[in-house]
Structure formats: structure tokens, C-alpha cells
Amino acid sequence: MFEEIIVAGAGGQGVLVLGEVLAIAAVKAGNKATWLPAYGPEMRGGTANCSVVLSSKEIGSPLVQEPSLLVCFNQPSITKFGPATAKGGKIFANADTIEEYPQMKEGVEIIKIKVNSLAAALGDERALNMVMLGAVLKKSAFVTLESCALALRDIWGAKAEELLPTSLKAMRSGQEAVAGQA
Amino acid sequence: MGDFKFIKGNEAAAEAAIRAGCEGFFFYPVTPSSEIGEYMANHLHRTGGVFAQAESEIAAVNMMFGGAATGARVMTGTSGVGYSLMSECISYMAGAEVPAVIVDVMRAGPGLGSLEPTQGDYNQVTKASGHGGHIIPVYAPSNAQEIVNFVHESFGTAERFRTPVVVLYDGYTGQVMESVEFPEGRQEKKPNTWSLDDAPGRKGRVVRSGYAGGIGQHSFELYAKYDDMKEKLQRFEEYQTEDAEIILVGFGIVGRICKSVVDKARDEGLKVGLIRPIMISPFPAKAFAKYKGTKVKFLTIEMSYGQMCHDVALAVGENDNTHFFRDKCGSLPAMSEILNRLRQLKGENS
Amino acid sequence: MKAVYEKTTAFNDLVTGYCPGCGHGIVQRMIGECMDELGISDRLVAILGVGCSSPSWRFMTYDILSVPHGRPGAAASGMKKCDPNKIVYTYQGDGDSGSIGFSETVYPAVRGDNITSIIVNNTVYAMTGGQMAPTTLAGQVTTTSPKGRDVNATGQPLHLPELVASLPGSRYVARVSLHDTAHIRKAKQAIKQAFENQINGVGYSMVEVLSPCPSIWRMKPVDCMERIAREVIREFPLGTFKGA
Incomplete structure (x- = not known):
């Protein structure tokens, strides 16, 4: 397995946590993983993104420049990273906020999902990143819902008991939403 | 454990x-x-x-x-x-x-x-x-x-x-x-x-x-x-150097990137290896001593104008075989660019 | 026969190397007496900056740490944090403490670290040959103020104790002088108070000592004492600015 992922969106959309869950879940399944946030001046101004590399072998560069998988929560993210996505790669796009799609490389598959609406329907708009995570799980075989739940327990510690049920519901909702898409 | x-x-x-x-x-x-x-x-x-x-x-x-x-x-x-x-x-x-x-x-x-x-x-x-x-x-x-x-x-x-x-x-x-x-x-x-x-x-x-x-x-x-x-205290890692015609030299994060480059280069049939200094002071000159007078080429990669490359040149004996790749400041070196430089060096070989 | 005056155990048999009439020997002897009287020879550490007193480790018998110019205050804070059992004092000149080490000298008082700061003020950079110091008096001729210190261009003499006394973190701040026997006795009391404070966990103490420098002032030792009494004290008033 070798997967280069960029998760991008606005600050407060849970972008960094989503990347971290993918990385830890991959480690729990016996793989190597790196998680690198955009930091410093890039952090200011409300945009956030992180590079996640998952691999069954030792990882070279932790910085992703040509993602095989791109997760976008807002318009600026897809405008910036969409064209860089590798041939045959996958893009998960938040259809609630993204209207314009830039020119992509050949064979790039775009999976559209309204994560704001789906999270709101579950009664917790903050769970939009977990809805997106569910979609990623459904369409990619490299991590399971179970290992993601274990990863969330690590990240949240004592708060996991309280937060996990909503997150699992959100993940399942995301999985169902993209099940029909080719 | x-x-x-x-x-x-x-x-x-x-x-x-x-x-x-x-x-x-x-x-x-x-x-x-x-x-x-x-x-x-x-x-x-x-x-x-x-x-x-x-x-x-x-x-x-x-x-x-x-x-x-x-x-x-x-x-x-x-x-x-x-x-x-x-x-x-x-x-x-x-x-x-x-x-x-x-x-x-x-x-x-x-x-x-x-x-x-x-x-x-x-x-x-x-x-x-x-x-x-x-x-x-x-x-x-x-x-x-x-x-x-x-x-x-x-x-x-x-x-x-x-x-x-x-x-x-x-x-x-x-x-x-x-x-x-x-x-x-x-x-x-x-x-x-x-x-x-x-x-x-x-x-x-x-x-x-x-x-x-x-x-x-x-x-x-x-x-x-x-x-x-x-x-x-001379500490270094050698990777795929036994039969290498070109040896990459990089420390820190560049070293780990170069390791991936070596794998990709080998996939193309390029005989490339890596010496990664683990301690940079004292400089691991020992790692380079055996290449003095050989035809092995060295390509040092650094995210700077070039600093360690001088220690490499000193250790291996500066000649036409020591090369330097200066990455543009502000990003990690792209593997594709290092690969291009390796192909170019290989071409100069034959 | 009863001994009425003895050498302090703080000194070995080497000569100090200070110029005749210098005040450092008096101050370091008083510190040594305090060490003997307070029974802290196993715990005492002097932290020396850079100045005429830097080589004084040669003739002292207790623990010494010599640090960069101006930095004894920071080193003392770090040492006391790592080993609160130590009785740590900084020993600096007025240039070391008030100029290059201003920040490192003031911050232990800002933090209220339980250390003792001894500052020897002779109004000049003596070790480097007599340049203008932050404490040089208005009009005083030095090698870098050849026409006399122009306070319009270089500012007024720095009063470190008064400044430190204004900080909530300081507990005891005094200025004393060496210009006659009575004042030397008072100076000893102030220095002893500063060490007792540290032993009792009271907190930060600073004692500034007005001290003669015959070599740089180009005066006879006795005339130096008169200069302190007549001129220097007028600029730097003696007294306890904080604490008892």
C-alpha cells in the first residue's frame, strides 16, 4: 500500500483531525504513516491543510505534492490542490460549498458529497469531517471504520466515550451517501 | 518492548x-x-x-x-x-x-x-x-x-x-x-x-x-x-552502496527522501546508493575514504546554498566526481528533480 | 592568646592580584567572613561575570562558576532552580551588570528568584582600561569620554538598585560604600543580610557596593576614598531601598 493524501479546508472544519485519524488508523493496521500540517504563516487566514502518507514500507518525503487522494472541504482547496492531483487519483469534494471544478489530470475521479447538509441532518454540524471520513472509507480500502474508531479513542482520550457515538453515526452516513456513486 | x-x-x-x-x-x-x-x-x-x-x-x-x-x-x-x-x-x-x-x-x-x-x-x-x-x-x-x-x-x-x-x-x-x-x-x-x-x-x-x-x-x-x-562518533547509514556508480549524500529529512529516490532509481536500472550522515559533527569522513581514486560519482543534496557538500568534497577528494544539487529554498527537494539529475549524471558516465 | 582577627577560610594562600587600593579584595573578604559565620561553605557558589574579578577563582576555596560577560544573573537562576540547596550569589561589576547584562541582572528580580546579587560599582570599565560605564558620573573623564561624560548624549548614570527595588519580585535592595571603616562595617551587615535572606528563603536580594579604583581613577587610594565620600555618594545615595 502507498497512498499520498492531502486534506484541505477552512480552519475549524476538522481538516487536521481527519488526516490524523487516517494516519493513526493505518498505523494500527500495521502500516507506516506520516502526518504533516501546513503551519506557520500558512496557518493564518483560516485555511488549513495537511499531508498524510500511508505506506507498507518506510516513508521518504512526508510532504505530498501530487496527491493520489485529495479531500476538499471548500472552494479554495480544490482550486489549489485539484490540478495537482495525480493521474487516476481520487478527489472527495464537499458539494455544499464547491461549485467550480478546475481542470484536472486524466483519469481523476471526483466523488461529491454534501457533508455540511448530512452533518446538519444528524444534528451536529461539527461532525462534517467524520461524514467525509466515512465517504473516504467507503471508496478506499486502506483503512477500516473499526481502526478509525480506535484512532479516535487515541486522539480524544477520556472524551472519546462522549464524542464517539456521534462520529460513528456520521461516518456511516458518509459511507451510505457515496455507496451509490460509481 | x-x-x-x-x-x-x-x-x-x-x-x-x-x-x-x-x-x-x-x-x-x-x-x-x-x-x-x-x-x-x-x-x-x-x-x-x-x-x-x-x-x-x-x-x-x-x-x-x-x-x-x-x-x-x-x-x-x-x-x-x-x-x-x-x-x-x-x-x-x-x-x-x-x-x-x-x-x-x-x-x-x-x-x-x-x-x-x-x-x-x-x-x-x-x-x-x-x-x-x-x-x-x-x-x-x-x-x-x-x-x-x-x-x-x-x-x-x-x-x-x-x-x-x-x-x-x-x-x-x-x-x-x-x-x-x-x-x-x-x-x-x-x-x-x-x-x-x-x-x-x-x-x-x-x-x-x-x-x-x-x-x-x-x-x-x-x-x-x-x-x-x-x-x-563518526556515524552514518549506507544504503545500496555496494555496486553504486552514483552515491547520493543527504542528511536529515533530505536523507529519508534520498532513500526513496534510490529505490526509484534502482527500478529504472540506475546503480544509485546513499550515504546518510547521522552525525554531521564530527563529519563521517570514514564513509567516503574508500571511494578516493575511484570513478564513483557523488551527488550531495542540501536545502541550502551548499554547506555539507564541502565536507563531502574534502572527504572524497574534490574532483570531477563530486556534484552538488542545490534545492530551491522553501520546499522539500522533489524526487523527480533528483532523478533527472541522476539520469543526467549517468549519461555523462557513458 | 585569643585571636581577634583571622584570615577567612574562603581564601587560600595565593595573593589576589588586585591593584593596591582596589575594593574587590575587601568585598570578597566580607563575603568570605559571611560564609564562615553562616556556616555555608559547603553550599556557597560564586557566579562570576567578566571584569577585574573574573580571575578571582584562583584564590577562593569554595565553588565557583565563571560565565559569559553580563550573564551571572541568568546562570544563578538556572543553578538555584536545578539545586535549591545551593547558596548562589552573582559577583559582577557595574558594566557587567548594568550594561551588557542589564536584562539578565534585572530578570532574576522580576521573577523573584531566591538568589543574592553583589554588584561592585567603581564608575568605570576597569579591566579593559577605563572606558565609560553606565555608572560613570556626569562630566567624569574616561578613555571613551575624553571631554567628560556628556549626559545629554549618553544619559544619566544608571541606578540599578533603585530600579530593582521598584520591582515587586525583589525583597532586599541596598547600596553601601567602602570609603571608611564605619561604612565597610555597614557594607558587611548588608551583605550578610542578603545571604541570610537567601538561606531563609526570603527571596531576591541585591547589594551594590561603591568601590575605589586607584589605577583607573589615577588617584592615590586615600584620595579615592575621599572621592567616593565627596562625589560618588552624591550621585549614588547610600541606604536600604527595600527590605530591612
Whole structure:
């Protein structure tokens, strides 16, 4: 397995946590993983993104420049990273906020999902990143819902008991939403 | 078996120091090293160590000097801009032969610069940590696990050679979260005969670097120590070098990227290997000695105008076979660009 | 026979090397007497900056740490944090403390660290040959103020104790003088108070000592004492600015 992922969106959309869950879940399944946030001046101004590399072998560069998988929560993210996505790669796009799609490389598959609406329907708009995570799980075989739940327990510690049920519901909702898409 | 954590490089440095037995951490905030201080502020009390935020890097390093003089195991974390301010005291500590660990998380460019990954502090830490011509050991970890291993080890090295020791890495390596395993147990601490310890009734001791009456003998003792360090501390990793026609040289994060490049180049049938200096001071000249007079080409990759490449040229004998790839500042070297350069070098071969 | 005056155990048999008439020997002897009287020879550490007193480790018998110019305050804070059992004092000149080490000298008082700061003020940079110091008096001729210190260009003499006394973190701050026997006795009391404070955990203490420098002032030792009494005290008033 070798997967280069960029998760991008606005600050407060849970972008960094989503990347971290993918990385830890991959480690729990016996793989190597790196998680690198955009930091410093890039952090200011409300945009956030992180590079996640998952691999069954030792990882070279932790910085992703040509993602095989791109997760976008807002318009600026897809405008910036969409064209860089590798041939045959996958893009998960938040259809609630993204209207314009830039020119992509050949064979790039775009999976559209309204994560704001789906999270709101579950009664917790903050769970939009977990809805997106569910979609990623459904369409990619490299991590399971179970290992993601274990990863969330690590990240949240004592708060996991309280937060996990909503997150699992959100993940399942995301999985169902993209099940029909080719 | 040790304890696993998925953790940022900077936090790994702090946790490794706590577990190694760090007793005092002195600090002034500076990006991209601040997580080290924040982690220490929250966790160093666990083992009874003291944390202090100083009014400047100058004060932080001198606080560290004061603590180290008592024989306490001490550390500071900073970035190149702070390291510049600390250089004066690092020189005093090297002269007074006082152990300490300094983590330098490099910033990019001269002056205030920026935060992207860079390796511009190579010369500063290996050649110019202040005035007077001392040599101090410098570890160059390439990932979070090596940060853990080398921070742990550096306390032992500092005490064994009675010297400040630097652990040097770039901002990305400090920010990357990876899975690490912590070694069990503290770094062993042996009794010493120099520190201002609390042994009752002992004679007064002096910890100093000043030699108003002439420094000759002291210099010779220091030089003998540097010879000993050169003998014992040359550390490097060799990867696929046995049949290599071109050998990449890179330290830190560049080293790990180059390892992937070697794999890709081998897939294309290019006979490429890697020498990754693990300690950059003393420079691992041993790794290069056997290539003197051979046709093996060397391509040094650095995220700077070119600093370590001079040490490589010196070690291998500068000639048409030593090459340098200077990456543009502000990003990690792209594997594709290194591969192109390798193909070009291979072409020049035939 | 009863001994009425003895050498302090703080000194070995070497001569100090100070110029005849210098005040450093008096101050360091008083510190040594305090060490003997307070029974702290196993715990006492002097942290020396850079100045005429830097080589004084040669003739002292207790623990010494010699640090960069101006930085004893920071080193003392770090040492006391790592080993609270130590009785740590900084020993600096007015240039070391008030100029290059201004920040490192003031911050231990800002933090309220339980250390003792002894500052010897002779109004010049003596070790480097008599340049203008932050404490040089208005109009005083030095090698770098050849026409006399122009306070319009270089500012008024720095009063470190008064400044430190204004900080909530300081507990005891005094200025004393060496210009006659009565004042030397008072100086000893102040220095002893500063060490007792540290032993009792009271907190930060600073004592500034007005001290003669015959070599740089180009005066006979007795005339130096008169200069302190006549001129220097007028600029730097004696007294306890904080604490009892």
C-alpha cells in the first residue's frame, strides 16, 4: 500500500483531525504513516491543510505534492490542490460549498458529497469531517471504520466515550451517501 | 518492548528527553521549535525536572549553563535565530567542558527568514557555534524515531565527552507526526569529578573557561578530546552502496527522501546508493575514504546554498566526481528533480 | 592568646592580584567572613561575570562558576532552580551588570528568584582600561569620554538598585560604600543580610557596593576614598531601598 493524501479546508472544519485519524488508523493496521500540517504563516487566514502518507514500507518525503487522494472541504482547496492531483487519483469534494471544478489530470475521479447538509441532518454540524471520513472509507480500502474508531479513542482520550457515538453515526452516513456513486 | 506513540517530532524530542532523565529545561519561545517548550512545561514535572521560560535565548542558555554546572542533566530547544544568540554561551560551555543538549529546529534563510524546511544551520552548528574554534557533536535525525533515539543518546554523549551536544533538524521534521517507540530506561548517569555537586565536605571546585595565564595546556586537552570524538562518533547509514556508480549524500529529512529516490532509481536500472550522515559533527569522513581514486560519482543534496557538500568534497577528494544539487529554498527537494539529475549524471558516465 | 582577627577560610594562600587600593579584595573578604559565620561553605557558589574579578577563582576555596560577560544573573537562576540547596550569589561589576547584562541582572528580580546579587560599582570599565560605564558620573573623564561624560548624549548614570527595588519580585535592595571603616562595617551587615535572606528563603536580594579604583581613577587610594565620600555618594545615595 502507498497512498499520498492531502486534506484541505477552512480552519475549524476538522481538516487536521481527519488526516490524523487516517494516519493513526493505518498505523494500527500495521502500516507506516506520516502526518504533516501546513503551519506557520500558512496557518493564518483560516485555511488549513495537511499531508498524510500511508505506506507498507518506510516513508521518504512526508510532504505530498501530487496527491493520489485529495479531500476538499471548500472552494479554495480544490482550486489549489485539484490540478495537482495525480493521474487516476481520487478527489472527495464537499458539494455544499464547491461549485467550480478546475481542470484536472486524466483519469481523476471526483466523488461529491454534501457533508455540511448530512452533518446538519444528524444534528451536529461539527461532525462534517467524520461524514467525509466515512465517504473516504467507503471508496478506499486502506483503512477500516473499526481502526478509525480506535484512532479516535487515541486522539480524544477520556472524551472519546462522549464524542464517539456521534462520529460513528456520521461516518456511516458518509459511507451510505457515496455507496451509490460509481 | 518500549512504549509506542503517534507523535510530532518536536514533542518526541521533549518526551525522549524526559525519559532519558532531563532534570532542567530552559527555553525562550521561537517558531518552529516552540512545541518542545510547551510539551516540557506540561510534562517535565512528571519526573521532578524543572522547566523555566527565560526572558531571552541568551538568558535561557545561561540558565542551562548554571544548572549544568551542578551536574544536572539539562537541555534547551530553539531555532537557528535563537541558536545565534546562544552561541556565546555554547562556546563558554565547550571551553568549560560542561555537558548539555541543545535542539536546533532550523528556520529558513538569514535574518528572520521563514518557516519552511531548510538546512541552512549546518555550518553554524558544525563549524561556528560561537568563538574560539571548539568542536561539538551534532546529531542529524531524519524522522521522529531518530529524534527520540538521538535525544536519548545525546545526554550520554554530552556527559561522556563533557560537551554541549546539538540535535539538528528542520521545521518539517519537527512538525511531522509519526509512530515512534521510546527506549526503556534512562540514559545511565555516572558520577563525575568536576561538577559543583552537593557532596558534603569536598573541596571547592571551579567551572570556568577562562585561562588568563595562557591557554596552551587546556587547548591540547581539548584537541585530544576532539581527536577522540572523531574516532568514536563518526556515524552514518549506507544504503545500496555496494555496486553504486552514483552515491547520493543527504542528511536529515533530505536523507529519508534520498532513500526513496534510490529505490526509484534502482527500478529504472540506475546503480544509485546513499550515504546518510547521522552525525554531521564530527563529519563521517570514514564513509567516503574508500571511494578516493575511484570513478564513483557523488551527488550531495542540501536545502541550502551548499554547506555539507564541502565536507563531502574534502572527504572524497574534490574532483570531477563530486556534484552538488542545490534545492530551491522553501520546499522539500522533489524526487523527480533528483532523478533527472541522476539520469543526467549517468549519461555523462557513458 | 585569643585571636581577634583571622584570615577567612574562603581564601587560600595565593595573593589576589588586585591593584593596591582596589575594593574587590575587601568585598570578597566580607563575603568570605559571611560564609564562615553562616556556616555555608559547603553550599556557597560564586557566579562570576567578566571584569577585574573574573580571575578571582584562583584564590577562593569554595565553588565557583565563571560565565559569559553580563550573564551571572541568568546562570544563578538556572543553578538555584536545578539545586535549591545551593547558596548562589552573582559577583559582577557595574558594566557587567548594568550594561551588557542589564536584562539578565534585572530578570532574576522580576521573577523573584531566591538568589543574592553583589554588584561592585567603581564608575568605570576597569579591566579593559577605563572606558565609560553606565555608572560613570556626569562630566567624569574616561578613555571613551575624553571631554567628560556628556549626559545629554549618553544619559544619566544608571541606578540599578533603585530600579530593582521598584520591582515587586525583589525583597532586599541596598547600596553601601567602602570609603571608611564605619561604612565597610555597614557594607558587611548588608551583605550578610542578603545571604541570610537567601538561606531563609526570603527571596531576591541585591547589594551594590561603591568601590575605589586607584589605577583607573589615577588617584592615590586615600584620595579615592575621599572621592567616593565627596562625589560618588552624591550621585549614588547610600541606604536600604527595600527590605530591612
